[in-house]
Amino acid sequence: MIDEQTINRVLSTGLAGGADFAEIFVEDVERSGVNLDDGRVENLSSSRDRGAGIRVISGETTGFAHTADLSEDRLLAAAKAAADAAKAEGGGARTIEIESGPTASSDAQVDPATVDKARKVALVRRADEVARAYNDAITQVSARQGDNRRRILVANSDGVFATDDQTRTNFAVTCVAKGDSGLQTGYESIGHAIGFELFDRYDVDQLATNAAERAMTKLEARPAPSGTHVVVIGPGSGGVLFHEACGHGLEADLVRKGASAFADRVGQQVASPLVTLIDDGTMAGEWGHYAVDDEGQPAARNVLIEKGVLVDYMWDGNRARQDGRRSSGNGRRQSYRHLPMVRMTNTYLAPGDQTPDEIIAGVDNGVYVAKLGGGQVNTASGDFVFGMTEAYLIEDGKITAPLREGQLIGNGPKVLQQIDAVGNDFEMGPPGTCGKDGQGVPVGDGVPTLRVTEMTIGGTAA
Amino acid sequence: MTDSAALLEVANRLVGRAEAGEQIEVACGHSVSTTVRVYGGEVESFTSAETQGVGVRVIRDGREGFASAGTLDADLLDRTLADARDNASYAEADPDAGIAEPDGVEAVDVDLWRDEVPAMTSDERIALAIDLERRVLDGDPRISGVRVASYGDSASSFALASSAGVQAHTRSTSAGLGVQALADDGDRTQTGYAGDGARRPSELDLEWVANRAVSRATDLIGASKPGTKPVSLVLDPHLSATVIGLIAGTLTGDRIVKQRSPFVDRVGEEVAAPSLTFVDDPTDPDSLGADSHDGEGLACRPNDLVVDGVLKGYLYDSYTGRRAGTGSTGSAVRGTRGLPSPGIHALSVANGDGGTLDELIAGVDDGILVFNLAGLHSGVNAVSGDFSVGIEGLVIRNGELAEPISECTAGSTLQRLLLDVTNVGSDRKHLPSGVSTPSLVIGNVMLSGSTD
Incomplete structure (x- = not known):
């Protein structure tokens, strides 16, 4: 992307004022998407973004500048701007020894850029046909196929030099069903950090059918109950519960600022002994996977909670440097225009030994949440919400009537203690985008079936 | 290239390459922005950013293609046009597809640029953020910290040209402050966020x-989960803007022509309490959503949405306006990275006769003064209208503010929220989001917390 001499001059310029650290992050992203809506392939879109972000750190101050122009004078100007912003004092030249670091090639077998656009068009068309054929009450369908290839290069004054080549491919279908109760929606999405071979693994007909079925089921749904209930969460998308309930609270930058309900709790029992929580950027093909993070560190498998005991937080280079330890490979950024920070990758709850049927059978009155949507957490108080997009009542140990959408609310530290059953049926959930301080990054999560003894359901029924 | 006229030249060069039977629309943008985050009295990060981009829409034989690039480099401009053309060849034809045709409506001249922004020095920017953090830390002994205090500003230029003869360019500035305060009561940490934005x-x-950040965090100290029952919500202008903004989003043309809104086919019906009137009016120069042109280069104009509780119309861009048979309402919104779509520019809720926020509170027997709404993206379904969001705030009992609550939700539907507005304040405020609104009281919302 840029040659080694240029990198050296950029880093030297960054350090010239006496800063502690300088880094260049170069990124080149190509995206493409095919959008069907209202029975028609409405448009295809593509985009190209390339540029470099230069970060200079002096003490606890970070200066950052970026440019879409990769010519050497613009890179040097950005390095100077970042160095000025970092306000280092002292100075003097430093020689940087760039070591060859991790260099990863794409896991993709079929580069989506080489796939005929007509084939992509055929996929979204097929989803539309299958969903509409499912039932006459399906009045609207939208489908999107998207893919992107992101090539990055990171080099810094600690000698790190790393590159990665990341490909992601996804597909989503949304259906609207119309009935006496008004309009209802059903959604299905898949996404993996792989190439177009995604469609060898998944059948678009099945995805479209799932979305249509969910919308139809909700036409019969009754308002969700309100108040506190026993909640059983189905495998897969329930991972968002841990993402919100404790994932964000285990990010070292928030912990350090006292903005986490899990600060100062390493070594303590923070969850039910049934809870072993892992964040694993190395899970090949999963949506939150990468070989090298956006600071040039290799992705890692990090056990966060083991049998209920808090083992460690997640770290980026900046927090790790200040605490005199190693990064855990969780330094990520949305693009070259953003500063890296501590982010999750693929976060999942290890399976337990109960069958899902046993877990549900143990509930007299409760709610079964088959699919969760997004969520949000206040990491300081620990309170979090997440949406249930497919849910049912549990009556006398059996799943019964479907429920309309609503939100669940809980307090992370409390809910972790209230998990009283974990199933043996693990699944990863659909692809997610995690937002933090205005930056979105792709993340995965997963859970087996699990049960929480008490959560508040934000329905409207008494 | 902060000169928007220069951006227009770039756009025109690409538009000039339109072939017979081909429509081309090009949007070019450039912005310079600076963000300072401070922590513990020191600069945590100082970001200088210069972003540029181009978005090209091509339509041929009713087929639409789009491509964008985060650069104005000549080699990528050519490639972007070529990609948009290639993309168009694979889309399916639609007789209504097309770029906007100028409709003769005269654009109002709103000046969105302030020289003060580009004249700011680094030290002035840092001083604002440090001052904000210090004031929060000194604001109350119960404040245990500040997660982040930040100041940012930007100066942007935007130009749009098309083969239909659209020529629009504009430049604008903005500045903003934000802070999140932490208050620790020994057991739990409460947060209070506040921000402001201006030109x-x-x-x-x-x-x-x-x-506001201090009082929001300290007022929540000792918050507990309330019981479950219907209550009234009292929303100050910031929270009213969020809720009315969500609802107005369901009145946009894309959702209407594709039958994805609970308000489809309901023009002329009483969809809201008679005390509620809201319009989208980007021609109001005092609104922070003011603009002269929409995202397709048509003149912005005022559009009635709900007047005295009756639904008056929807917001359309040129495509959805053609489909609806009404024409565009000048409501296209866009950046350079995506296609234009109909949206809200400058939503404005009319003042009622309810007075100040304190007067509204005094009139509520059993309610919640809302501080925060959580999970708006996951708890609101804009198609069915289902509404369920996490809330924090203070209980209102017999017109008086009482104890703080958290870990609970407010549930209703978007349809019912409009009808259940029981009082509209007279304290209209222009907010950074572009929405201008007074405080609102909404009755009959299910508060879900503990079960007795």
Whole structure:
């Protein structure tokens, strides 16, 4: 992307004022998407973004500048701007020894850029046909196929030099069903950090059918109950519960600022002994996977909670440097225009030994949440919400009537203690985008079936 | 390239390459922005950013293609046009597809640029953020910290040209402050966020931001989960803007022509309480959503949405306006990275006769003064209208503010929220989001917390 001499001059310029650290992050992203809506392939879109972000750190101050122009004078100007912003004092030249670091090639077998656009068009068309054929009450369908290839290069004054080549491919279908109760929606999405071979693994007909079925089921749904209930969460998308309930609270930058309900709790029992929580950027093909993070560190498998005991937080280079330890490979950024920070990758709850049927059978009155949507957490108080997009009542140990959408609310530290059953049926959930301080990054999560003894359901029924 | 006329030249060069039977629309943008985050009295990060981009829409034989690039480099401009053309060849034809045709409506001249922004020095920017953090830390002994205090500003230029003869360019500035305060009561940490935005830093109300962040965090100390029952919600202008903004989003043309809104086919019906009137009016120069042109280069104009509780119409861009048979309402919104789509520019809720926020509170027997709404993206379904969001705030009992609550939700539907507005304040405020609204009281919302 840029040659080694240029990198050296950029880093030297960054350090010239006496800063502690300088880094260049170069990124080149190509995206493409095919959008069907209202029975028609409405448009295809593509985009190209390339540029470099230069970060200079002096003490606890970070200066950052970026440019879409990769010519050497613009890179040097950005390095100077970042160095000025970092306000280092002292100075003097430093020689940087760039070591060859991790260099990863794409896991993709079929580069989506080489796939005929007509084939992509055929996929979204097929989803539309299958969903509409499912039932006459399906009045609207939208489908999107998207893919992107992101090539990055990171080099810094600690000698790190790393590159990665990341490909992601996804597909989503949304259906609207119309009935006496008004309009209802059903959604299905898949996404993996792989190439177009995604469609060898998944059948678009099945995805479209799932979305249509969910919308139809909700036409019969009754308002969700309100108040506190026993909640059983189905495998897969329930991972968002841990993402919100404790994932964000285990990010070292928030912990350090006292903005986490899990600060100062390493070594303590923070969850039910049934809870072993892992964040694993190395899970090949999963949506939150990468070989090298956006600071040039290799992705890692990090056990966060083991049998209920808090083992460690997640770290980026900046927090790790200040605490005199190693990064855990969780330094990520949305693009070259953003500063890296501590982010999750693929976060999942290890399976337990109960069958899902046993877990549900143990509930007299409760709610079964088959699919969760997004969520949000206040990491300081620990309170979090997440949406249930497919849910049912549990009556006398059996799943019964479907429920309309609503939100669940809980307090992370409390809910972790209230998990009283974990199933043996693990699944990863659909692809997610995690937002933090205005930056979105792709993340995965997963859970087996699990049960929480008490959560508040934000329905409207008494 | 902060000169928007220069951007227009770039756009025109690409538009000039339109072939017979081909429509081309090109949007070019450029912005310079600076963000300072401070922590513990020191600069945590200082970001200088220069972003540029181009978005090209090509339509041929009713087929639409789009491509964008985050650069104005000549080699990528050519490639972007070529990609948009290639993309168009694979889309399916639609007789209504097409770029906007100028409709003769005269654009109002709104000046969105303030020289004060590009004249700011690094030290002035840092000083604002440090002052904000210090005021919050000194604001109350119960404040245990500040997660982040930040100041940012930007100066942007935008130009749009098309083969239909659209020529629009504009430049604008903005500045903003934000802070999140932490208050620790020994058992739990509560947070209070506040922010402000304006066209220039001297219009930012730093003291108000600091006070609000402090009081939001400290007022929540000792918050507990309430019981479950229907209540009234009292929303100050910031929270009213969020809720009415969500609802107005369901009145946009894309959702209407594709039958994805609970308000389809309901023009002329009483969809809201008679005390509620809201319009989208980007021609109001006092609104922070003001603009002269929409995202397709047509003149912005005022559009009635709900007047005295009756639904008056929807917001359309040129495509959805053609489909609806009404024409565009000048409501296209866009950046350079995506296609235009109909949206809200400057939503404005009319003042009612309910008075100040304190007067509204005094009129509520059993309610919640809402501080925060959580999970708006996951708890609101804009198609069915289902509404369920996490809330924090203070209980209102017999017209008086009482104990703080958290870990609970407010549930209703978007349809019912409009009808259940019981009082509209007279304290209309222009907010950074572009929405201008007074405080609102909404009755009959299910508060879900503990079960007795």
